[in-house]
Amino acid sequence: MAFEPPERLVRALGETYGDAQAGPWLGRLPGLAEESAARRGLAVDRVQAPGGRSSLVALVRRPDGAPAALKVAPPFARPDLERAALAHWNGWGAARLMEEDAPDDALLLERLHPExxxxxxxxxxxxxxxxxxxxxxxxxxxxxxxxxxxxxxxxxxxxxxxxxxxxxxxxxxxxxxxxxxxxxxxxxxxxxxxxxxxxxxxxxxxxxxxxxxxxxxxxxxxxxxxxxxxxxxxxxxxxxxxxxxxxxxxxxxxxxxxxxxxxxxxxxxxxxxxxxxxxxxxxxxxxxxxxxxxxxxxx
The missing domain is CATH 3.90.1200.10 (Aminoglycoside phosphotransferase (APH), C-terminal lobe)
Known part of the structure; x- marks a missing residue:
């Protein structure tokens, strides 16, 4: 499946971080998302659109068929801090992290209803x-x-x-x-x-x-x-x-x-x-x- 970044994400990252910083990462994004999904053995249902302003979110299924969401954000948007906050909340009022040890910067999250x-x-x-x-x-x-x-x-x-x-x-x-x-x-x-x-x-x-x-x-x-x-x-x-x-x-x-x-x-x-x-x-x-x-x- 093609992980093309939604237009909203392209526009927002350029506005927030500048095209010089956002552009190269957006160019690598389809490959990064595909690799992140493959590492986890995920089957991709679809990319969420229009999606967010700082990351690509794909609705996926884990190897056991359980639904989840894969979030891929640039390092300059600090997904490590989002991971730390979500881990601290541990599902209390927020989406739950679905993996303890991540193989990369992507976040595998509890799937909610984005619509x-x-x-x-x-x-x-x-x-x-x-x-x-x-x-x-x-x-x-x-x-x-x-x-x-x-x-x-x-x-x-x-x-x-x-x-x-x-x-x-x-x-x-x-x-x-x-x-x-x-x-x-x-x-x-x-x-x-x-x-x-x-x-x-x-x-x-x-x-x-x-x-x-x-x-x-x-x-x-x-x-x-x-x-x-x-x-x-x-x-x-x-x-x-x-x-x-x-x-x-x-x-x-x-x-x-x-x-x-x-x-x-x-x-x-x-x-x-x-x-x-x-x-x-x-x-x-x-x-x-x-x-x-x-x-x-x-x-």
């Missing part, structure tokens, strides 16, 4: 299930871990933002950076976080109704992890007449339901929305940028 995520539910129900799922992931990190901290990741993300402080969205960028600096310097929690938690990262499963996939793990405070969820279905919020007030209510509702400081959640939501909006604009995704920055302005 059924929390986005298939009505908004109120989806947020309720999302809150219950992410709560399970917030545990103490393993000793001697190699995960970066929220402060480290957001400092790296801040670098290109500082060049936009004199641009069209200068007041918004300045406010987001100020919020980040204050929050990063005053955080008291050190929990293992998903890093990119949102409704589309929570899939239906057989072992449990809902399980998380695709972590970009780091350690820090829970409010950071919750901030991405606040802007889920942002296009619906923008289109609603009461979108601005609904966005602010969502911050308070999620903070209350998960015992998170609403001011800290507000600050991280602002920073993450502005950072994502500027990055989308730089990549030419102007509609996404417009939605995210309008949302951030409501906060």
């Amino acid at each position: 059924v995520s929390l986005r298939s539910l009505p908004e109120a129900k989806a947020l309720l299930e999302a809150a219950g799922t992410v709560r399970r992931l917030w545990v103490e990190p393993p000793g001697g871990h190699g995960f970066e901290s929220v402060a480290e990741r957001t400092e790296r993300q801040s670098v290109p933002m500082r060049g936009a402080e004199s641009g069209e969205f200068a007041p918004l960028v300045t406010a987001a950076l100020a919020a980040r600096d204050e929050l990063a310097s005053s955080a008291a929690e050190l929990m293992l976080l998903h890093g990119n938690f949102r409704q589309s990262k929570v899939l239906s499963g057989e072992r449990a109704p809902w399980l998380t996939v695709g972590p970009e793990p780091l350690v820090g405070e829970r409010a950071y992890d919750l901030a991405r969820l606040v802007r889920d279905r942002v296009e619906d919020l923008i289109a609603a007449p009461s979108g601005a007030s609904a966005a602010r209510r969502r911050v308070k509702k999620l903070a209350d339901s998960l015992d998170v400081d609403p001011e800290r959640l507000h600050g991280w939501t602002l920073f993450r929305a502005v950072e994502s909006g500027l990055r989308a604009g730089a990549a030419g995704r102007h509609r996404d940028a417009e939605l995210l920055l309008e949302f951030a302005g409501w906060l």
